Amino acid sequence: MAFATDTPHMTPAVEFQSVSRHFGAVRAVDGVNLTVAEGEFFAMLGPSGSGKTTCLRLISGFEKPTAGVIRIFGQDSGNTPPNRRNVNTVFQDYALFPHMNVRDNVAYGLMVKGIDRRTRHAKAEEILAVVKLDDYGDRKPGQLSGGQRQRVALARALVNEPQVLLLDEPLGALDLKLREAMQDELKSLQQRLGITFIFVTHDQGEALSMADRVAVFADGKIAQIGTPSEVYTRPRTRFVADFVGSSNVVAPAMAKALGGPEAWASLRPESIRLLPWSKSEIRGSVTAMRYLGSGTRVAVTLPVGEISVLVPAGLPLPNIGDSVGLMLAPNALHPLDGA
Amino acid sequence: MHSDARPPLTLTLAAIGALLFLHLPILLIFLYAFTTEERTYQFPPPGLTTEWFAVAWNRADIWPPLYLSLRVAAVSTALALILGTLCAAAMAKARFFGRDQISLLIILPIALPGIITGMSLRSAYAIMDIPFSTFTIILGHATFCIVIVFNNAVARFRRLSGSIVEASMDLGANGFQTFRHVLLPNLGSALLAGGMLAFALSFDEVIVTTFTAGQQSTLPIWMLNELVRPRQRPVTNVVAIVVFVTTFIPILLAYYLTRGGSETAGGGK
Amino acid sequence: MMTTNRAILPERGLGDRLSALFWRKPNLLLVLLLAPPVLWLGVVYLGSLVALLIQSFYSIDEFSGVIVPEFTLATYAELLRPSNFDIIVRTVTMAAAVTLGAAVIGFPLAYFAARYARGKWKAVFYLGIMLPLWSSYLVKVYAWKLILAKEGIIGWAVEGLGGSAVLNSVLALPVIGGTSLSTSYIGTWLVFLYVWLPYMILPMQASLERVPVSMLEASSDLGATRWQTFRTVVFPLAMPGIIAGSIFTFSLTLGDYIIPQIIGSSRRFIGQAVYQLQGTAGNVPLAAAFAVVPIVIMVVYLTIARRKGAFDAL
Numbered sequence: 001m002a003f004a005t006d007t008p009h010m011t012p013a014v015e016f017q018s019v020s021r022h023f024g025a026v027r028a029v030d031g032v033n034l035t036v037a038e039g040e041f042f043a044m045l046g047p048s049g050s051g052k053t054t055c056l057r058l059i060s061g062f063e064k065p066t067a068g069v070i071r072i073f074g075q076d077s078g079n080t081p082p083n084r085r086n087v088n089t090v091f092q093d094y095a096l097f098p099h100m101n102v103r104d105n106v107a108y109g110l111m112v113k114g115i116d117r118r119t120r121h122a123k124a125e126e127i128l129a130v131v132k133l134d135d136y137g138d139r140k141p142g143q144l145s146g147g148q149r150q151r152v153a154l155a156r157a158l159v160n161e162p163q164v165l166l167l168d169e170p171l172g173a174l175d176l177k178l179r180e181a182m183q184d185e186l187k188s189l190q191q192r193l194g195i196t197f198i199f200v201t202h203d204q205g206e207a208l209s210m211a212d213r214v215a216v217f218a219d220g221k222i223a224q225i226g227t228p229s230e231v232y233t234r235p236r237t238r239f240v241a242d243f244v245g246s247s248n249v250v251a252p253a254m255a256k257a258l259g260g261p262e263a264w265a266s267l268r269p270e271s272i273r274l275l276p277w278s279k280s281e282i283r284g285s286v287t288a289m290r291y292l293g294s295g296t297r298v299a300v301t302l303p304v305g306e307i308s309v310l311v312p313a314g315l316p317l318p319n320i321g322d323s324v325g326l327m328l329a330p331n332a333l334h335p336l337d338g339a
Numbered sequence: 340m341h342s343d344a345r346p347p348l349t350l351t352l353a354a355i356g357a358l359l360f361l362h363l364p365i366l367l368i369f370l371y372a373f374t375t376e377e378r379t380y381q382f383p384p385p386g387l388t389t390e391w392f393a394v395a396w397n398r399a400d401i402w403p404p405l406y407l408s409l410r411v412a413a414v415s416t417a418l419a420l421i422l423g424t425l426c427a428a429a430m431a432k433a434r435f436f437g438r439d440q441i442s443l444l445i446i447l448p449i450a451l452p453g454i455i456t457g458m459s460l461r462s463a464y465a466i467m468d469i470p471f472s473t474f475t476i477i478l479g480h481a482t483f484c485i486v487i488v489f490n491n492a493v494a495r496f497r498r499l500s501g502s503i504v505e506a507s508m509d510l511g512a513n514g515f516q517t518f519r520h521v522l523l524p525n526l527g528s529a530l531l532a533g534g535m536l537a538f539a540l541s542f543d544e545v546i547v548t549t550f551t552a553g554q555q556s557t558l559p560i561w562m563l564n565e566l567v568r569p570r571q572r573p574v575t576n577v578v579a580i581v582v583f584v585t586t587f588i589p590i591l592l593a594y595y596l597t598r599g600g601s602e603t604a605g606g607g608k
Numbered sequence: 609m610m611t612t613n614r615a616i617l618p619e620r621g622l623g624d625r626l627s628a629l630f631w632r633k634p635n636l637l638l639v640l641l642l643a644p645p646v647l648w649l650g651v652v653y654l655g656s657l658v659a660l661l662i663q664s665f666y667s668i669d670e671f672s673g674v675i676v677p678e679f680t681l682a683t684y685a686e687l688l689r690p691s692n693f694d695i696i697v698r699t700v701t702m703a704a705a706v707t708l709g710a711a712v713i714g715f716p717l718a719y720f721a722a723r724y725a726r727g728k729w730k731a732v733f734y735l736g737i738m739l740p741l742w743s744s745y746l747v748k749v750y751a752w753k754l755i756l757a758k759e760g761i762i763g764w765a766v767e768g769l770g771g772s773a774v775l776n777s778v779l780a781l782p783v784i785g786g787t788s789l790s791t792s793y794i795g796t797w798l799v800f801l802y803v804w805l806p807y808m809i810l811p812m813q814a815s816l817e818r819v820p821v822s823m824l825e826a827s828s829d830l831g832a833t834r835w836q837t838f839r840t841v842v843f844p845l846a847m848p849g850i851i852a853g854s855i856f857t858f859s860l861t862l863g864d865y866i867i868p869q870i871i872g873s874s875r876r877f878i879g880q881a882v883y884q885l886q887g888t889a890g891n892v893p894l895a896a897a898f899a900v901v902p903i904v905i906m907v908v909y910l911t912i913a914r915r916k917g918a919f920d921a922l
Contacts, residue, residue: 061631062505073615081631082508084617084624089509095502099524109510112520160510163615346724347834353716358733360713361740361805364751367761371754380757382764422645429641441642444649450855451903452863454879458886458899459656462663465675465892482653485645511617513627536742543744545866549883559746566750566870579747590742594735 011074013038013164013196014059019068020220021054028054030220031068036164036213038073041190041197043207046217047243052200055217056166059198060089073163083112088157089166093173094149096141102128102152103137109160127159128152130189147178154189164196171206183210204244208232216240233268238336241266246297246308250333254304258282258326260333269297269310271332274318280325286318300324368583372576380572395577401561405581408558411473412541415480419537420530422481423488430489431496448483456483457550464551471553479547484537491533491597495526532596535589543586558582663896673890683897692881696901699878702793703861706800707854710808713801714853718809719842722816737813741806749867752799756790756871763788786873796872803867804860808853815849816842851913858909862902878902 012035021029029051036042044052057063058070061082070077077085088109096105103124104111110120128134131151141149150170157165170186171179187210190197201207207214208228215225216239224236235241238249248267256262259282277283287306288299295312309326311317318324346354372391374384395401426445430438448456460479469475503525507517545559552560558578565575619625630637667680686692721733740748755761766775779785779792786792819842827837865879876884878898885895 060505060509062508075616077616079628079632080616081513081628082505083511083513083627084619086615086617087509089506091502091506093500093502095500095506097503097506097521108507108512108520112507112510112512112516156510346720350716350720350724354720357713357717357805357809358736360802361736364748364755364802365740365743367754368747368751379759380754381759382754382761422648425641426645429638433638435635435638441646444646444654448649448653450859451906452859452879454863454865454882455660455899455903456653456656458882458895459653459660461886462892462896463656463659466659466662478652482649485649513623514630515623515627539742543746545746546864546879550886559744562746562750563866566746566753575750579744579750582744583747586742586744587739590739591735594738 010038012036012071013040013073014198015071015074016055016058017069017071019055019058019065019070021051021058021063022066027220029058029065032220032222034215034222034225036196036198038196039194041187041210041212042199043211043214044198044200044217045202045204045207045214045244047202050217051220052202052215052217053168054220056089056168056198056200059085059164060087060166061085086160086162087164087166088160088162089168090150090153090157090170092168092170094141094153096149096152096156098141100140101137102133102139102141102144105141105152106137106156106159108156123159124155127155130158131155146173147182150174150182154186158193158195162195164198165190167197167199169201170199171201171203179206186210208244214244216244218243234334235266236337238264238266241334241336248307249336250307251305254302254307255333257302257304258307258328258333261335264336265333266336267307267328267333269308270295270312271329272307272309273327273329274298274300274309274311274315275325275327277323277325280327282326282328283323284326286320286322286324289317289320300326302326365583368576368579372573372580374573377571377573391571391573391577394571395574398574401558401574401578404556404558404561407473407476407555408542411476411480411557412538414477415484415541416534416538418477418481419484419488420534423485423533423537424492424526424530426485427489427492427496431493432501445486445489449486453483453544453546454550457547460547461550471551471555473555475551475553476548476555476557479551480541480544483544483547484541487537487540488530488533491529491536491593492526494597495529499525528596532593535593535596539586539589543582660896660899663893664900666893666896668891668893675892683893686894687897687901692898695876695878695881695898698875699862700905702797702800702877703858705797706804706861707808707857709797709801710805710857711812711850711854714805714809714812715846715850718812718816718846718849721809722813722819723821737806737809741810745803746866748803749799749870752795752802753790753870756788756795756798758788758790790871791873793872796868799867799871800861800864804857807856807860808850811852811856812846812849815852816846819845855906855909855913859902859906862905 014034014036016032016034019029019032020027032051032055044055046052054063058065059072059077061077061080065078072085072087097108100108103121106124106128107120110123111117115123125134125137128137131154133148133151133155136144136148136152141152144152150173153170167186171182174182183206186197199207199211208231211228213225214228214231216223216231218237218239224231224240226234231240231244235244235247241247241249246269248269250258250260250265250267252262252264255265258267282302284300284302284307286298287301290297292310293313295310296317298309298311298318300307300309307326370384371380373387373389374381375386375388376384426441430442456479460475463469464471464475499522503521504517507521508514512520543559545557545563548557548560549563556564559582562575562578562582565572565578569575619628663675664683665679665681667676667678667682668674669676687696717733717737721730721737725733757763763775766772775789778794779788784793784797786795789795789798823841823845824837827841828834832840863879865877865883868877869880878901882895882898885891885898889895
């Protein structure tokens with residue numbers, strides 16, 4: 001676990017020790033080790049089928065590990081059913097109870113613990129205020145918008161004061177604008193409450209912007225764990241480089257042509273500069289351009305292959321067909337292992 | 340399959356004709372309950388009267404079969420509700436070895452003709468020397484009612500978002516709390532619909548019953564006897580109306596309870 | 609650390625303990641759920657079917673009328689006696705005729721409901737087919753006794769229209785005729801048709817609902833006439849539904865004994881034979897052997913239907 005930020009003085013909120021979950025021949029989760037520190041905002045990032053959701057369900061108790069141990073605040077959870085884990089989930093489809101109004105939905109966890117109606121309704125209203133749904137207690141889930149349902153699901157989980165909050169692609173069903181607003185809100189909520197958040201997503205932007213640390217999943221294994229900037233700037237494998245952001249994955253021949261050692265490497269488009277043809281040894285021709293708003297992505301074809309360069313807005317742009325020179329920022333080429 | 344094209348006239352007429360063919364005969368039952376002619380089925384009735392309702396009310400031989408039918412239907416429905424719901428809960432989500440065999444076993448009692456169910460039970464009673472009783476009737480009725488409840492319940496289970504059960508557990512409810520607070524309220528109307536259909540089916544059943552009743556008489560058996568050897572024909576019509584309404588209302592309610600789903604469609608008797 | 613203790617909540621009561629047990633052993637829950645219904649159906653229903661089979665291999669002592677519980681094929685051999693074999697042929701012929709009639713009469717209704725009915729009318733058609741299916745069987749049969757009686761509404765209408773001669777010539781036909789509609793095969797067939805028609809319409813409608821309009825439009829685009837479209841596109845696509853419906857109409861007709869008893873001639877059907885043999889005649893083995901006949905026919909029928917893909921339309 002070279003990349004994990006160890007927290008030696010505290011019991012980790014969640015700890016996986018060589019955890020596997022196999023469904024027949026399918027290895028959904030395969031030998032995963034990870035620690036999530038208390039109070040951390042932890043993201044599990046990966047394409048669908050990479051095992052991240054299964055990991056979440058292993059923590060909540062809806063799946064049982066085929067092998068390995070999962071500790072929640074130091075306690076082996078192997079014999080604890082979901083209802084006795086002080087861990088709550090915000091489900092991808094929210095899973096609100098359709099026959100209850102918002103207040104009863106939120107108070108549900110308190111009700112099954114035997115807390116009387118007045119107390120639990122008061123607490124429900126309190127938490128509804130936190131998610132800015134003060135006047136919605138009497139509505140049924142069917143009468144709410146997607147964003148509002150998402151907040152109810154969040155309130156329903158938070159009212160139980162969980163030790164760990166699990167979020168399964170909670171923003172996936174929202175439109176772009178709402179998603180960005182909710183990202184900020186979730187982040188500030190997590191900081192205010194200090195609860196450990198474990199967040200599953202396939203959207204690397206979401207993971208990078210919200211999480212304290214990110215685990216990138218591929219084929220049931222963790223490809224890399226680290227802070228967003230570590231994962232973004234120093235991807236360890238081709239998969240991570242490719243999946244997180246829009247790095248150039250550079251083949252050994254290309255790496256050599258770019259002035260590095262002859263090995264697989266990653267190269268961020270924004271760490272390359274375009275120069276006039278005569279001012280660089282590394283030369284190519286512009287074959288395509290895509291305007292992105294904050295900049296323009298320029299595809300440059302070299303004798304050994306194609307590479308993508310980000311030209312920030314405001315800088316002069318070449319024309320398609322132009323011959324250009326390239327300059328790399330110092331240490332821009334990151335070696336990748338497991339090519 | 341929908342289109343905005345207008346249907347050809349012959350098709351419209353044939354469709355309406357078939358629909359009338361399905362519905363008009365029942366209306367005659369109502370008409371004949373008011374006829375003044377008690378010995379033949381003369382059409383049009385020579386005169387109309389309401390006296391037969393009073394006569395039927397005072398006929399002592401109608402009440403015991405009615406009570407027996409109600410008792411059998413109630414107990415069979417209760418048994419079918421329990422067994423059908425249990426089965427649906429197990430079959431709705433889980434995949435296991437023997438699943439197809441079990442679903443075949445559930446539909447077999449209605450897939451095979453009633454006479455086979457009846458004759459089989461009759462053979463079993465004969466081999467094991469079980470005397471006929473209310474219990475022997477219920478045994479048969481509950482068996483073919485299970486599939487009705489099962490069909491309704493399993494369709495609802497599948498329509499429910501699977502994660503609401505997980506959400507309930509996640510929020511700290513154990514299995515029993517989840518059943519009471521989440522599953523039951525969401526299954527309720529489907530079970531009610533299934534129960535009502537099962538009740539209607541049992542209340543009206545005659546083929547299996549004739550093999551399992553011995554000398555006992557349910558209301559349909561009483562009616563069958565009147566059909567074969569009529570006494571006061573209009574009284575039979577009055578009873579037919581009672582049977583019709585007792586089955587019709589639950590069916591209509593079941594339809595409204597499960598509208599939007601596919602529970603009743605092709606539920607088949 | 610204080611928080612450590614709160615990560616896992618304590619067990620409260622029996623409910624929690626049982627839930628935990630089911631969580632650890634999900635198959636135990638499955639077995640407990642399935643046990644009552646499977647035991648019931650296995651013991652009561654399958655047990656009875658086995659009892660039926662056993663009985664059919666017994667015979668009856670001709671003099672004492674007592675059942676001889678020894679294995680014999682003699683009872684099945686009796687089925688082949690001309691008088692008994694006629695019953696089987698008669699019943700199968702009737703089942704085929706009813707199935708054919710139901711398909712012909714039901715198709716326009718199913719087609720109309722699937723293709724043209726919408727919104728409120730969709731519900732009207734749905735209920736219009738569902739309600740007769742579920743409403744009282746005996747009441748439906750009784751209604752036809754009223755209709756087909758000599759002095760009943762058909763006789764009255766025919767007389768009013770001056771068609772008595774036509775009706776009489778129809779009734780004079782050999783085999784299917786009789787003294788009146790209510791004592792002829794025509795009458796029996798009509799009542800069977802009426803009672804089982806909804807069972808044919810529903811699966812037909814279901815399979816027609818799945819025919820995309822674009823496919824019909826493609827066909828007429830390619831220059832097919834309405835009749836060609838129907839024959840080459842609609843009908844083949846509706847076939848699984850028709851077969852599924854025919855399973856019901858065929859099976860239900862094979863096993864019915866009430867309708868031919870109330871409406872029809874004195875010649876018996878399988879159902880009547882079973883009923884009389886087990887009742888008044890007291891020959892349970894022969895009754896059981898007769899009851900096995902529809903099972904065998906339906907197994908053959910279902911095997912053929914399965915090959916044609918009819919089960920997808922159920």
